[in-house]
Amino acid sequence: MTSISCHYSGSLGCSAVHGPSGATLHTDAPADNHGQGGAFSPTDLIATSLATCLLTIMGLVAERHGWRMEGASARVEKTMSQELPRRIAALEVWLVLPVSLEAGARATLQRAAEGCPVKATLKGAVPITLHWDTA
Incomplete structure (x- = not known):
């Protein structure tokens, strides 16, 4: 089992931390859905x-x-x-x-x-x- 911790950052953005490695990624809502499109949706x-x-x-x-x-x-x-x-x-x-x-x-x-x-x-x-x- 893999654990990933996700947190809402505000302004339709989130961050996720991969439990085993500590690697982090960020998401954003796409521009066509009220986001800024500044990261992967x-x-x-x-x-x-x-x-x-x-x-x-x-x-x-x-x-x-x-x-x-x-x-x-x-x-x-x-x-x-x-x-x-x-x-x-x-x-x-x-x-x-x-x-x-x-x-x-x-x-x-x-x-x-x-x-x-x-x-x-x-x-x-x-x-x-x-x-x-x-x-």
Whole structure:
């Protein structure tokens, strides 16, 4: 179990402290929802969690096989619903794997990414599309 302490800072901002490491992050409401947009919004963190989880899971598999993943990247686009209640309507992720990876390694990493815990958690709640490319 991981403990994260969150505190409301005022002006629609919050801070969170990761219990095990002490790392801190700040959030702000987006400008289109009365915030200043000066930091990740809570829904931005969900999008970020998806992209970084995909990369992390692939990194774990790559390390087991001795494959180099340096240079892999992900760009995620979050679309919010136009109707109320406000929610994430879709997440689209563009993943770039190193060109040096062979086709078999690439296929293995793509299958591993499909099992990302964040993707599994969001399944059925938010449509997710993954796009694959090489660097």
